Amino acid sequence: MPVMNMIEAINNALHLAFERDSEVVAFGEDSGNYGGVFRATKGLQEKFGSDRCFDAPICEQGIAGFAFGLALYGLKPVAEIQFSDYMYPAFDQIVNEIAKSRYRSGGQYPVPMVIRTPYGGGINGGLYHSQSPEAFYTHAPGIKIVVPSDPYEAKGLLLASVKDPNPVLFFEPKKIYRSAKGEVPVDYYEIPLSKARIAREGTHVTLIGWGAIHHINMDAAKLAEKEGISVEVIDLRTLIPYDIETLDASVRKTGRCVIVHEAPRTSGFGAELSATLHERNILQLQAPVQRITGWDTHYPFSFDYEYYPNPKRVLWAIKQTLEF
Amino acid sequence: MPVMNMIEAINNALHLAFERDSEVVAFGEDSGNYGGVFRATKGLQEKFGSDRCFDAPICEQGIAGFAFGLALYGLKPVAEIQFSDYMYPAFDQIVNEIAKSRYRSGGQYPVPMVIRTPYGGGINGGLYHSQSPEAFYTHAPGIKIVVPSDPYEAKGLLLASVKDPNPVLFFEPKKIYRSAKGEVPVDYYEIPLSKARIAREGTHVTLIGWGAIHHINMDAAKLAEKEGISVEVIDLRTLIPYDIETLDASVRKTGRCVIVHEAPRTSGFGAELSATLHERNILQLQAPVQRITGWDTHYPFSFDYEYYPNPKRVLWAIKQTLEF
Amino acid sequence: MAKAPKLPVKQILDENGEFVKGAQVPEIPKEDLISLFKTILKVRVVDSRMFKMQRQGRIAFYMASYGEEATHVGAAYALKPQDWIFPQYREQGAAFVRGLSLQLFVNQLFGNSGDLNRGRQMPMHWGSRALNLVTVSSPLGTQIPQCAGTAYGMKIKKQDAVALTFFGEGTTSEGDFHAGLNFAGVYKAPAIFFCRNNGWAISTPIHRQTASENIAVKAVGYGIEGVRIDGNDLFAVIDSVRTARERALKGDGPTLIEALTYRLSSHSTSDDPSAYRSEDKDDGPWKLREPAIRLRKFLMKENLWSGKEEQDWEKTCEKELLDAIRVAENTPRAELDALFEDMYDDLPWNLKEQKNQLITFLKNEGKR
Amino acid sequence: MAKAPKLPVKQILDENGEFVKGAQVPEIPKEDLISLFKTILKVRVVDSRMFKMQRQGRIAFYMASYGEEATHVGAAYALKPQDWIFPQYREQGAAFVRGLSLQLFVNQLFGNSGDLNRGRQMPMHWGSRALNLVTVSSPLGTQIPQCAGTAYGMKIKKQDAVALTFFGEGTTSEGDFHAGLNFAGVYKAPAIFFCRNNGWAISTPIHRQTASENIAVKAVGYGIEGVRIDGNDLFAVIDSVRTARERALKGDGPTLIEALTYRLSSHSTSDDPSAYRSEDKDDGPWKLREPAIRLRKFLMKENLWSGKEEQDWEKTCEKELLDAIRVAENTPRAELDALFEDMYDDLPWNLKEQKNQLITFLKNEGKR
Numbered sequence A, B: 001m002p003v004m005n006m007i008e009a010i011n012n013a014l015h016l017a018f019e020r021d022s023e024v025v026a027f028g029e030d031s032g033n034y035g036g037v038f039r040a041t042k043g044l045q046e047k048f049g050s051d052r053c054f055d056a057p058i059c060e061q062g063i064a065g066f067a068f069g070l071a072l073y074g075l076k077p078v079a080e081i082q083f084s085d086y087m088y089p090a091f092d093q094i095v096n097e098i099a100k101s102r103y104r105s106g107g108q109y110p111v112p113m114v115i116r117t118p119y120g121g122g123i124n125g126g127l128y129h130s131q132s133p134e135a136f137y138t139h140a141p142g143i144k145i146v147v148p149s150d151p152y153e154a155k156g157l158l159l160a161s162v163k164d165p166n167p168v169l170f171f172e173p174k175k176i177y178r179s180a181k182g183e184v185p186v187d188y189y190e191i192p193l194s195k196a197r198i199a200r201e202g203t204h205v206t207l208i209g210w211g212a213i214h215h216i217n218m219d220a221a222k223l224a225e226k227e228g229i230s231v232e233v234i235d236l237r238t239l240i241p242y243d244i245e246t247l248d249a250s251v252r253k254t255g256r257c258v259i260v261h262e263a264p265r266t267s268g269f270g271a272e273l274s275a276t277l278h279e280r281n282i283l284q285l286q287a288p289v290q291r292i293t294g295w296d297t298h299y300p301f302s303f304d305y306e307y308y309p310n311p312k313r314v315l316w317a318i319k320q321t322l323e324f
Numbered sequence C, D: 001m002a003k004a005p006k007l008p009v010k011q012i013l014d015e016n017g018e019f020v021k022g023a024q025v026p027e028i029p030k031e032d033l034i035s036l037f038k039t040i041l042k043v044r045v046v047d048s049r050m051f052k053m054q055r056q057g058r059i060a061f062y063m064a065s066y067g068e069e070a071t072h073v074g075a076a077y078a079l080k081p082q083d084w085i086f087p088q089y090r091e092q093g094a095a096f097v098r099g100l101s102l103q104l105f106v107n108q109l110f111g112n113s114g115d116l117n118r119g120r121q122m123p124m125h126w127g128s129r130a131l132n133l134v135t136v137s138s139p140l141g142t143q144i145p146q147c148a149g150t151a152y153g154m155k156i157k158k159q160d161a162v163a164l165t166f167f168g169e170g171t172t173s174e175g176d177f178h179a180g181l182n183f184a185g186v187y188k189a190p191a192i193f194f195c196r197n198n199g200w201a202i203s204t205p206i207h208r209q210t211a212s213e214n215i216a217v218k219a220v221g222y223g224i225e226g227v228r229i230d231g232n233d234l235f236a237v238i239d240s241v242r243t244a245r246e247r248a249l250k251g252d253g254p255t256l257i258e259a260l261t262y263r264l265s266s267h268s269t270s271d272d273p274s275a276y277r278s279e280d281k282d283d284g285p286w287k288l289r290e291p292a293i294r295l296r297k298f299l300m301k302e303n304l305w306s307g308k309e310e311q312d313w314e315k316t317c318e319k320e321l322l323d324a325i326r327v328a329e330n331t332p333r334a335e336l337d338a339l340f341e342d343m344y345d346d347l348p349w350n351l352k353e354q355k356n357q358l359i360t361f362l363k364n365e366g367k368r
């Protein structure tokens, strides 16, 4: 099996999706001739023509709306928003249109489509190249939200997202676009949505994360192990609709839970998970569910280390939870 | 003291704000000549001229961006978004610009301004005239979020918002625009932001809500009283930054808590409150914090009764909490 | 100096029901002309009845299109069934031309179990997948880039089809208008952007909406065709849409059509125009210019129509409508399932739990 | 047929440093011309040094403006200190003209404690309240309606001031462009919309950005003035902004200026233009047209400048810059307070708690 980094795996997935289904099209700012600023769509235009992979004008609301129209007509758009920090101009099209079309039309007009977008910090990107805005979209029922954590995951989840009959926002952790490497089958495969992955089994505490943070959590689990703490690490993969069964089971087993995300704490997706896990498992919980998150500030260029959750901060929360 | 409904109180507040400070301006779709589709800005143009109260083109992103520019230049814009369902086109200006300007400029460019917008269901408005989108904005630190629950509150909180040196989103519960009536002093007064109001003291359970839901909660408390249950009802008033002291104290006192909001459950603001109250008070809590909310669907025209939280559903949650 | 190009307002049938001298009259079979006129009358019957129904509290909301009927009736007629229509909301005539039954239309107003939307939307949010009539959505302008996307889909799938979207002049201020026309221009998508310039956006007159000389010149900024027509002239409407359709299919790109008309009705049943405009001064002149007058004159002159026929037809419409209303009022509302379904292709765990919670609650309350 | 009006490209100083025959030459004192040319050279010194600094890993990111210097240097010069500037990001010359010191500029690149932004933003996000220079913000186009708002504020406060915003041709596709120009048009706000049409938006050439004949004609859709100028001609830039400023202050409304130029540099230090354009074919002709060549010729012909002076000046700039870099590199980064402050005018409870949490953590880690 070849080793790929995350961008390569995503690019490979797109090539396969294009081959299998001629109705798949990809577009976005700089997506066509250039293959995207991160090169995720590299080679698609060359191979499949500029009808199917093309540049969009700089207009995120247009990109989302245009994708909606393509999806209505039976095509399968995989649109790219160059940075998730720049997806907000498309917020209305996503929240009021894409998320609502199936419902408001009584099921007549579903809009299966994918919006891919790089997200996240840890790259000295400051306020506008570091955001992790997934939580905003978790409050907009009607869309699915997927966040892969490594190349293998990225390929399988992206192919499942393209096949899914619902709109999917696919958040790609750009921090590890090139650094996360792993063996990836060259053939087509899917990883089912809404199934979390227990990446490491453990008994003392459940640690939940997604995307690039999953690696922080794995590192924290290793640090914890040295101190005799057994951490169960869950890669959530799909945020909406998420895999409550796996979470419930793990939390009931360990009785303790820490949730980690990059986004600001207040109303981050950790809040929903924490509230729900408390509601459902309070009798089994031996400590309150803890959140380690970005602070309630914007992403500060010069304080990347202090802002981005790191394994030691996670370990610290794990210990607090255990000592509670 | 005259009796006013909520629209009258808001209109009165705006008139006072315009009189006290010539830099206050108000605008929005149909805000000028017509005085707004709900008539909140009625009489302002006539009295203060069309420089200070004027119609905006139909373009929410423009309204928010234009207000930003006015605020930078030292004016105090009070912009209206006709329905909060239509605020999403302005999401980028609000989340990436208005919320971030002070921070990103090192404090050089704060943008004190108010965006007023009617929100909420219970009015047979269907998907696009019923939304209660406040939670989206609670994940965007840098702005304050205020939701008044009656005419007296609306006037005092709006005047405090206009005076506040930070950007404020002011969500007005249109369901009770005309039905909520009460005595309102004609003179200028402010109600401080970030202070919750204990509207009814109680000992068995804490009930938290805001806006129109506060009345549902008061009704639920009355129903509960008949069954011998003493409910402490808190009107949150300001969602960001909220009054943690009052919440903590109440929850520690009662040991039980129900949070009610109209918005869909997942990642609604109830999630943040629930997570935080669990984290801080788990040892005092005798039952998990419950949430009564809109369902994780869009707002369905024909199921207003089934969707909108009602006093009986709240009572039901209160009892579940007590029986836990 | 960036002067706007002068764009004449094309008129074919004048206010007196005469063809304008020298005008190229589009070919329209006589029976079609009659049928289109009948549709205009039908829209009026429906509009005025439904307005009253709202006043009686029998439906929650309504939006009439009095004075603007030629725009939507004519534009829809000029299209082919495989063409898609993205409405704004004030184009009920297009729905009727497309073949949406009165029953389905009325069911939507009631949001009952016969409503194609399963009772989920406010009145005036009709649509039908079978008829390539995209369901109305309230947020203004969102349909414009969507229409561009569908049109591009038609192009790359090499279909003999175009996509047309309606919108008001007020909606041209939205960012989505800019997005949609620009994308369509760049990709030469076979799209038709049909602007009903009815002078008002609720209380806001067009000169406070934009300083542009008119709406059609906005086409210049997108490198697409722009035309102005008398929107109360059915012939001009049909002609302009046909021409735009041909251009689009030839690969010459999209057209922005500005149809000059006037909203003689209130904005909606929630609106009171007397608070912002004068019935005499503002509306007055337009009452003489509304589309049915001249069409009636024309048809009568041609002996294709008579007062008697009009009375009969209106009665027929009224009766059909009252029947539809009766049926709709007796149709139960949608099942509770409709509250939770169609969020996704299936029901995720949270919705299953919430549905159970609601059912339990309703049972406890004796409501089920 | 909506034909775009023909808009000639105004040029005053041609590629050979000669005045175009019949051109009205704007009055610019000789010492100002020299100083502007020096600023252009200074921008080049800074750009090329900083580009290298990024390659050496000493700063995180940079964006050069090679070939476009006349646009921002000239436009800023044509304004008055009370006028506000809303930059996009590639207008460092405007910052220098306004008086932003090299030290402050470099501090921003380092995000150290001497940075006016308190180290919070990526490099190239300069700004200064004292200089009416609005801090750069990465989201494209957001500054355009903001500029309209500020300009309107100036108008209703009856100030003798205008607001100018810079943006690239790619940014004209954003909805915010539409919003800003439309609002400014309706309110006749004293705004100047200055588009640097440098041909490319990262890898996307202008013809894939819009099908519009050019950018300036987009003014037509907003009922505002639109002009095209040679953006590599400092005289034409100054002339156009002065004219726009006068119009604005007379109450004649905003102007959209399209300055034709070319981005000879890469988009940013993250970009590799060889992947999407040819240095020979695409860039080649523009290398001969860049703004310094003709200005140098002109000044030399007028005996206002010499090769020796240029060498000396570049050395001076280089030295001043190296000094500033040294200082910046030795300036500590901002205090941790800067992470939490300026979210609001004061620190709410959650930020206080979070700050304490972080400090405790860092202390535990021995990092504080």
Ligand SMILES: Cc1ncc(C[n+]2csc(CCOP(=O)(O)OP(=O)(O)O)c2C)c(N)n1
Pocket: B029, B058, B060, B082, B086, B089, C090, C138, C139, C140, C167, C168, C169, C170, C171, C172, C196, C198, C200, C201, C202, C263, C267
């Ligand atoms: C995004 C958005 N903003 C505001 C509204 C509220 N609104 C509904 S109709 C309307 C006026 C639309 O005017 P126009 O486009 O001219 O269409 P007309 O009603 O005249 O047919 C407004 C402001 C909305 N529905 N969506």
Ligand SMILES: Cc1ncc(C[n+]2csc(CCOP(=O)(O)OP(=O)(O)O)c2C)c(N)n1
Pocket: A029, A058, A060, A082, A086, A089, D090, D138, D139, D140, D167, D168, D169, D170, D171, D172, D196, D198, D200, D201, D202, D263, D267
């Ligand atoms: C809203 C938004 N979308 C996308 C980007 C990413 N981006 C940064 S610069 C750029 C190209 C801008 O081109 P142009 O406006 O022509 O300016 P130039 O760089 O040529 O000076 C893009 C797409 C962004 N910063 N903001």
Ligand SMILES: [Mg+2]
Pocket: C168, C169, C170, C196, C197, C198, C199, C200, C201, C202
């Ligand atoms: Mg209109």
Ligand SMILES: [Mg+2]
Pocket: D168, D169, D170, D196, D197, D198, D199, D200, D201, D202
């Ligand atoms: Mg450019």
